[in-house]
Amino acid sequence: IVTEGVAIDHPTAVDNPRVPRMHGTEALAGWRRVVDEVHDAGGRIVPQLWHVGPLWGAMSAVDPALKPMRPSGSWGTLGITSYPEDYVAWATRPTEAMTEQDIADVIAAYARAAAAAAEAGFDGIALHGGHGYLLDSFLWEGTNTRTDAWGGDLERRTRFPAAVVAAIRAEIGDDLPIVFRFSQHKQQNYTARIAETPDELKVILGALVEAGVDILDASIRRFDTPAFEGSDLSLAGWAKQLTGVTTMAVGSVGIGKSLRESRISGSAPIDDNVHEVERRIDSGEFDLIAVGRLHLADPALATTLQAGGPLPEFDRAIHEASLT
Numbered sequence: 160i161v162t163e164g165v166a167i168d169h170p171t172a173v174d175n176p177r178v179p180r181m182h183g184t185e186a187l188a189g190w191r192r193v194v195d196e197v198h199d200a201g202g203r204i205v206p207q208l209w210h211v212g213p214l215w216g217a218m219s220a221v222d223p224a225l226k227p228m229r230p231s232g233s234w235g236t237l238g239i240t241s242y243p244e245d246y247v248a249w250a251t252r253p254t255e256a257m258t259e260q261d262i263a264d265v266i267a268a269y270a271r272a273a274a275a276a277a278e279a280g281f282d283g284i285a286l287h288g289g290h291g292y293l294l295d296s297f298l299w300e301g302t303n304t305r306t307d308a309w310g311g312d313l314e315r316r317t318r319f320p321a322a323v324v325a326a327i328r329a330e331i332g333d334d335l336p337i338v339f340r341f342s343q344h345k346q347q348n349y350t351a352r353i354a355e356t357p358d359e360l361k362v363i364l365g366a367l368v369e370a371g372v373d374i375l376d377a378s379i380r381r382f383d384t385p386a387f388e389g390s391d392l393s394l395a396g397w398a399k400q401l402t403g404v405t406t407m408a409v410g411s412v413g414i415g416k417s418l419r420e421s422r423i424s425g426s427a428p429i430d431d432n433v434h435e436v437e438r439r440i441d442s443g444e445f446d447l448i449a450v451g452r453l454h455l456a457d458p459a460l461a462t463t464l465q466a467g468g469p470l471p472e473f474d475r476a477i478h479e480a481s482l483t
Contacts, residue, residue: 160202161285161338161449164209167272169265171225172210175218181206181272187279194280205283205338206276208269212293213302214346216250217242228265228293229302230310230319232256235291236301238348262309262319265293266326273327283335284327286320288367289342289378291351294320298353298363299345313354313362321370328371338407339367340376343386343394357387361401374405376449382410383435395445409449412436413470431470452478 166173168182180186190206197204211217213234215227234250242250257265273284288294296302297319303310309319324337331337341363345351354360364375377395379386386394395408413433436448454460455478456471463471 160197160204162204162206164287165206165272167208167210167265167268169210169228169268171215171221171227172268173218174211174215174221178209178218181208181275187275190276190279190281198280203282205281205285205336206272207285207287207338207340208272208276209287210265210269210293212291212296213250214291217246217346226261227254228257228261229254230257230297231302231304233302233304235296235299235345235347236351238345238350240347240349242346256305266319266323269323270326270330274330277331277335281335283338283373284331285338285340285376286323286327287340288320289340291345291347294323295342295345295353298341299351301345301348301351313359314366317363317366321366324367324370324372336373337371338374338376339372340378341367342378344380349380357397357401360386360397364398364402368402368404372404374407374447375399375402376407376409377445379408379410382408382412382448383432383439384410392444393439396439399443399445405447406445407447407449408436408439408445409451412448412450413453414473433464433470 162179164173164178166178166180168180181190194204210228213227213229215221232254237247237251240247276284286294291299291302297309298316300316303316305311308315310316324339327337341353343352343354354363367375375395375398377393377398379394382395383393385391386397392400393408395406399406413431439445440448450460452473453471456473457463460471
């Protein structure tokens with residue numbers, strides 16, 4: 160199990176009080192109970208550590224006195240987005256760029272959260288490094304226009320997420336795996352890309368693996384979408400080919416619409432594409448498949464698929480009603 164995003168111990172990590180935290184006595188005691196129950200059932204679980212970065216304020220109203228963490232003070236180059244116009248108008252106003260102290264504080268906060276998770280008994284650490292959030296915002300030219308050691312060419316834009324990974328690896332040791340989620344698309348612009356070619360992608364992923372990443376989690380809206388022209392390899396497939404490490408694909412497994420499309424329409428029709436998942440795993444294109452919405456619709460999904468049962472239908476309205 161990979162949890163939902165979990166806030167690190169930083170003032171602007173997340174903006175919604177309903178998002179779980181990986182800090183504080185009560186929260187950590189709760190996580191220990193969760194981990195124990197997962198282990199008692201024979202499972203394994205990792206927390207997805209999270210800092211929203213430039214997307215601070217997207218989920219809830221925020222304290223205007225708090226500084227959002229943005230590499231260069233920019234929310235990002237606006238493109239195709241599902242955010243409402245009022246939020247975009249507010250968010251696209253420039254803010255102060257992250258200082259060296261800000262960068263050091265955030266790296267330390269990630270390391271503390273990872274140490275707390277290891278102490279709570281988690282079986283590894285996952286990092287959300289995609290979708291325009293903080294780690295990803297250093298990789299993307301649309302948010303990182305720095306000219307110092309943390310920005311400029313692609314190698315320097317990769318240094319901050321790699322530094323976070325290295326700090327976590329130093330804190331938790333070599334035994335626990337680190338999973339890193341990355342993406343081309345951003346919530347500020349669904350057509351954005353951090354790598355235009357496989358060679359550029361290799362620069363990014365190679366630095367992350369060298370820093371200590373064990374599993375690359377390639378997040379795209381549909382898991383089988385070709386990542387680059389001239390090949391039908393998915394983003395996860397390219398990650399495996401370029402680095403040789405374990406890779407995981409994700410995106411609309413069993414569902415005919417991407418998450419963004421289903422948010423707009425409210426529906427998510429069934430698409431029996433599980434055979435394509437099996438084909439690509441059997442061919443060695445990638446090693447793992449992550450499932451989100453279908454798993455919410457059927458918590459026993461793995462057993463259902465093993466038994467050849469029917470795919471469940473994800474109804475967003477039912478899911479959101481259960482959260483209120």
